[in-house]
Structures are given as C-alpha cells and as structure tokens.
Amino acid sequence: MTVTSSLDAAPGPAGGEPPYPADLLRATLRRQAASVAVVTVPGPAGFTATSFTSASLEPALVSFYLGSAASTAAAVREAPVFAVHLLGAQQAELAKAFARSGVDRFAGVPWAPRDGGVPVIEGVAAWLTARTVHVADIGDHFLVVGRVLAAGGDGTQAPLVHHNGTFGTFGTIPAA
Known part of the structure; x- marks a missing residue:
C-alpha cells in the first residue's frame, strides 16, 4: 500500500510543506459520490x-452531521423531531x-407539517421523519441521531448525487 500526503487541488502552506489535514480530507471526499438530502426541522428550518446515513435497523435509527457554525x-x-428528504435527479435546484444562507429556503416549496410539526417536502423521491x-x-x-417515526415517497425517481462539486445521477451497469 502506498500512502501519500498530497492530492491534486489540496493546497498547503507556502514553502512546499504538505497540505493541511482539512484540505486533504476535503479534496479526498470530493471524490466520493454521495446522495443528496434536505433535512428539515420545525420552525421551519432546513x-x-x-x-x-442509516445508523441501526433495530431500533430503526438514522443520523446526519451539520457544521456547528x-x-x-x-x-x-434544539429540534425534537426532524425530516430527511432524499432528492431525485430532477431536484438539484431544491438542493x-x-x-443557500440568508434566504427563505421554503419559498415556493410545497410542504406539509407532520410528526411534531416537522416540514415534509412534497414530491421528493423518499422521506422519513424521526425523533431526535x-x-x-x-x-x-x-x-444528530434519530429514531424513525414514519416514511414515504414514490421511490420511482433516479437519485440526485453529489460528486466532485457538482450534481449528477446514478445509472446501473449492465450485468455481464
């Protein structure tokens, strides 16, 4: 196995020193495709x-991270409940x-309150609500870890995926 401390697009301090660990992590994770979700809480906020990601099947637990700032x-x-909305390939604008900061993120977005007043966005590929x-x-x-309360969605949409700073979708590889 080869270990390196540099990646393309991972700037470091001047003078030829290796990149900062945070820059290495950021550059590495850009190469990982990830599903795109919108998390909402009562207020509404999102x-x-x-x-x-899922955290456990028994009990049914899910989790996510958010920057403290x-x-x-x-x-x-502070939210006692939250909703996670898995977005479809046609929902990049919603993502x-x-x-965006400093805007009404719910403007023009159809949603309805569910368990504990948590906003559930209509028309997403899948959604679930959870108690924190x-x-x-x-x-x-x-x-944040939550116990799943309810779930839904039509499940027919191709997923929205984020990779290398851009949105895309997933296509299956034909069986050999």
Whole structure:
C-alpha cells in the first residue's frame, strides 16, 4: 500500500510543506459520490446534507452531521423531531435552495407539517421523519441521531448525487 500526503487541488502552506489535514480530507471526499438530502426541522428550518446515513435497523435509527457554525445549527440542535428528504435527479435546484444562507429556503416549496410539526417536502423521491434521540459535538460539526417515526415517497425517481462539486445521477451497469 502506498500512502501519500498530497492530492491534486489540496493546497498547503507556502514553502512546499504538505497540505493541511482539512484540505486533504476535503479534496479526498470530493471524490466520493454521495446522495443528496434536505433535512428539515420545525420552525421551519432546513439545509442540504450529504452526510445522511442509516445508523441501526433495530431500533430503526438514522443520523446526519451539520457544521456547528451553520445558520440552521441552533434550530437543528434544539429540534425534537426532524425530516430527511432524499432528492431525485430532477431536484438539484431544491438542493441548491436549501444550501443557500440568508434566504427563505421554503419559498415556493410545497410542504406539509407532520410528526411534531416537522416540514415534509412534497414530491421528493423518499422521506422519513424521526425523533431526535442523541446529539453530540464532533469536531467542528455535531452529530444528530434519530429514531424513525414514519416514511414515504414514490421511490420511482433516479437519485440526485453529489460528486466532485457538482450534481449528477446514478445509472446501473449492465450485468455481464
């Protein structure tokens, strides 16, 4: 195995020193394709996330991370419930809208309140609601874990994927 401390597009300090670890991590993770989700909490508040994942099947737990300095951090940290919306390939504009700061992210977005008043966005590929069961500070982010309450969605849309700073979708490889 070869280990290196540099990647293309990973700037470091002047003088030929290796890149900062955060720059290495950022450059490396740009190469990982990730599903795109919008997380919402009562208020309403919400943000675009690529850090959503399942945490456990029994009990049914899901998790995500959010930067501690994010504009929605306080609302998310205090929320007793949240919703996760997995976006379809045609919903890149929705992902971009929920990634912007200083705007009404819900403007023009059809949604309805569900469990505990959490906004559930209509027309997404899939959604779920969860009750927050754990919040923990992890470096410059915090982790939120929730127990799944309900789920839905039509499940027919191709997924929206984020890779190398841009949006795309997934296509299957034909069987050999």
